[in-house]
Amino acid sequence: MSKGLEFSKKTKERLQAIVAKYPEKGAALLPTLWLAQREFSAITPEVEEYVAGLLGLSLVRVHEALSFYTMYTPQPLGKYHIQLCTNISCSLLGAEELLAYLKKRLNIEAGETTPDKKFTLSTVECLGYCGTAPVMRLNETFYENLTENGIDQILRKLP
Amino acid sequence: MPELVLTKNVGKKDSHTLGIYEQGGGYQALKKALLEMKPEDVIKEVDKSGLRGRGGAGFPAGKKWSFIPKEAPKPKYLTVNADEGEPGTFKDRVIMENDPHMLVEGSIITSYAIGIYQAYIYVRGEYTRSISRLEDAINEAYARGYLGKNILDTGYYLDMAVHPGAGAYICGEETALLESLEGKKGQPRMKPPFPAIVGLFQGPTVINNVETIACVPHIIKNGGEWFNNLGAPGVGGGIKLFPVSGHVKKPGVYELPVGTPLREIIYNYAGGVRGDKKVKAVIPGGSSAPVLKVEEIDVKMDFNSLAAIGSMMGSGAIIVMDEDTDLVKTLRILIKFYAHESCGKCTPCREGTGWMAKIITRIEKGQGESSDLDALLDIANGIRGRTLCPMGDAAAMPVQSFVTKFRGEFEDYIKRG
Numbered sequence: 001m002s003k004g005l006e007f008s009k010k011t012k013e014r015l016q017a018i019v020a021k022y023p024e025k026g027a028a029l030l031p032t033l034w035l036a037q038r039e040f041s042a043i044t045p046e047v048e049e050y051v052a053g054l055l056g057l058s059l060v061r062v063h064e065a066l067s068f069y070t071m072y073t074p075q076p077l078g079k080y081h082i083q084l085c086t087n088i089s090c091s092l093l094g095a096e097e098l099l100a101y102l103k104k105r106l107n108i109e110a111g112e113t114t115p116d117k118k119f120t121l122s123t124v125e126c127l128g129y130c131g132t133a134p135v136m137r138l139n140e141t142f143y144e145n146l147t148e149n150g151i152d153q154i155l156r157k158l159p
Numbered sequence: 160m161p162e163l164v165l166t167k168n169v170g171k172k173d174s175h176t177l178g179i180y181e182q183g184g185g186y187q188a189l190k191k192a193l194l195e196m197k198p199e200d201v202i203k204e205v206d207k208s209g210l211r212g213r214g215g216a217g218f219p220a221g222k223k224w225s226f227i228p229k230e231a232p233k234p235k236y237l238t239v240n241a242d243e244g245e246p247g248t249f250k251d252r253v254i255m256e257n258d259p260h261m262l263v264e265g266s267i268i269t270s271y272a273i274g275i276y277q278a279y280i281y282v283r284g285e286y287t288r289s290i291s292r293l294e295d296a297i298n299e300a301y302a303r304g305y306l307g308k309n310i311l312d313t314g315y316y317l318d319m320a321v322h323p324g325a326g327a328y329i330c331g332e333e334t335a336l337l338e339s340l341e342g343k344k345g346q347p348r349m350k351p352p353f354p355a356i357v358g359l360f361q362g363p364t365v366i367n368n369v370e371t372i373a374c375v376p377h378i379i380k381n382g383g384e385w386f387n388n389l390g391a392p393g394v395g396g397g398i399k400l401f402p403v404s405g406h407v408k409k410p411g412v413y414e415l416p417v418g419t420p421l422r423e424i425i426y427n428y429a430g431g432v433r434g435d436k437k438v439k440a441v442i443p444g445g446s447s448a449p450v451l452k453v454e455e456i457d458v459k460m461d462f463n464s465l466a467a468i469g470s471m472m473g474s475g476a477i478i479v480m481d482e483d484t485d486l487v488k489t490l491r492i493l494i495k496f497y498a499h500e501s502c503g504k505c506t507p508c509r510e511g512t513g514w515m516a517k518i519i520t521r522i523e524k525g526q527g528e529s530s531d532l533d534a535l536l537d538i539a540n541g542i543r544g545r546t547l548c549p550m551g552d553a554a555a556m557p558v559q560s561f562v563t564k565f566r567g568e569f570e571d572y573i574k575r576g
Contacts, residue, residue: 021318021320022320023234023360024341024342024360026341026342026343027340027341027342027360028342029342029343030322030323030324030325030339030342031322031323033325034284034323034325055342057342061342061343064343064344065325065342065343065344068327068344068345068502069284069324069325069326069327069344069345070325070326070327071284071285071325071326072325072326086492087246087446087492087496088246088247088405088442088446088478088489088492088493088496089246089247089404089405089478091488091489091492092404092405092406092478092480092484092489093405093406125244125246125328125496125499125500126244126245126246126247126248126328126446126496127285128243128244128248128249128252128283128285128286129249129252130246130247130248130249130402130404130405130410130476130478131249131402131403131404131410131411131412132410133404133410137285140287
């Protein structure tokens with residue numbers, strides 16, 4: 001184990017409750033990675049090692065899950081992670097134009113973080129908000145029926 | 160309009176709480192099932208209801224349950240598929256956010272009917288509100304004695320847990336979902352053995368979509384025949400949630416009889432096309448369903464009618480495209496999606512989706528060649544039917560239908576350069 005990386009007491013309790021839900025410890029990998037991402041803000045190689053140790057899994061089992069699922073991040077993102085849906089229903093209502101607008105406003109490409117580490121911009125596949133398209137997810141909040149004006153208002157209010 | 164069944168509480172204050180759910184007759188069906196019905200009677204009732212799986216494949220629910228062996232060396236499991244990821248689909252989220260107890264109650268009744276003592280609800284990671292609402296609902300159900308040991312003093316016991324996904328469309332495929340629930344990357348399994356025999360943790364497993372399970376309490380409370388009769392005359396099969404998106408005036412989730420004509424849904428319920436434009440194309444069952452031309456929108460929205468015209472009901476998600484829609488761009492978006500989500504296990508899907516994405520991107524940029532359309536069809540034909548899971552078909556069908564039905568538009572794009 002490296003650098004004294006360790007879950008808080010509260011997270012350890014949560015982990016125990018999660019592991020108890022499954023007949024095999026390894027089944028708790030996805031929820032454990034969620035706990036780790038929230039606590040350490042990224043799943044770095046050290047975190048992978050820690051999680052593997054906690055669940056008694058090989059490193060490769062943890063790494064293949066990490067690289068397979070899109071919602072885990074191996075490096076810290078900006079303070080605000082903007083995820084814009086560019087799939088069909090959102091694109092029919094202007095998502096690609098909104099993407100261009102966001103890129104211009106933040107002065108970064110999709111997949112990049114602003115130099116001040118405030119924003120990371122990502123495009124994502126269907127988020128399941130097609131009835132209120134276009135939609136973006138900002139950290140864990142969804143913003144629906146998005147417009148350029150709406151984006152301005154949302155970004156302006158952020159501390 | 161008949162009374163709403165699945166969406167009757169949508170928009171009501173605190174509809175997600177146990178108190179409100181019980182006030183509206185919630186958990187009466189559970190009491191009826193556990194106290195008055197034998198497990199096999201529950202299955203019979205669901206059989207009678209004509210309920211077919213709402214996730215996409217449309218398999219009769221009662222029949223699926225009857226495949227589970229009564230005696231098995233390993234524990235049996237119920238897995239609710241809440242990995243709603245099919246583009247255009249947002250109906251299960253409406254149930255989970257507004258009426259999570261309906262899903263919990265349905266899951267308990269289903270588990271009782273099949274002799275299951277552990278249920279999991281696999282929710283896509285992005286649906287944070289659905290996850291917290293379901294977790295709260297499950298805790299409330301435990302506290303009230305609807306879950307846990309000795310439910311309603313019958314001796315029956317059941318544990319239930321939410322399992323969060325982490326971003327992978329493929330996990331909506333049932334065997335990929337099982338892999339993911341076991342903590343692995345979500346790559347589909349070879350079938351057979353089918354999950355009904357060897358599923359989660361090697362035990363017999365039933366996997367049903369959220370909407371399917373949410374119908375169960377209503378079927379038990381009011382009878383299978385009642386549910387079946389809610390379908391359109393001559394069609395049956397109950398009611399269905401139709402999420403409508405794209406160029407319509409009033410997008411949203413509409414609860415309507417199975418067999419309602421597509422035209423009626425678009426014009427009478429979703430308000431018609433924005434700007435009163437004409438319809439160019441409609442995808443009737445989520446992004447994987449073959450696209451329909453405007454001449455085809457009188458089709459009834461049921462499994463058989465859509466199959467008869469070469470499409471499918473899938474998740475029931477209707478995506479409407481108006482006369483100005485750029486279909487080359489739209490198909491590029493769809494292909495790019497499938498290329499991104501291919502899990503990489505089967506060569507035709509892994510390689511084919513990537514090549515199709517390259518070709519359609521080239522066409523859109525005005526660098527297409529006259530042979531490109533046949534190349535696209537050739538690749539799509541090479542994927543279809545040649546992969547372990549239905550995602551290969553899902554990627555091929557939009558390509559085949561868009562390019563065949565709207566070939567002129569694609570050719571114009573290439574000619575224009």
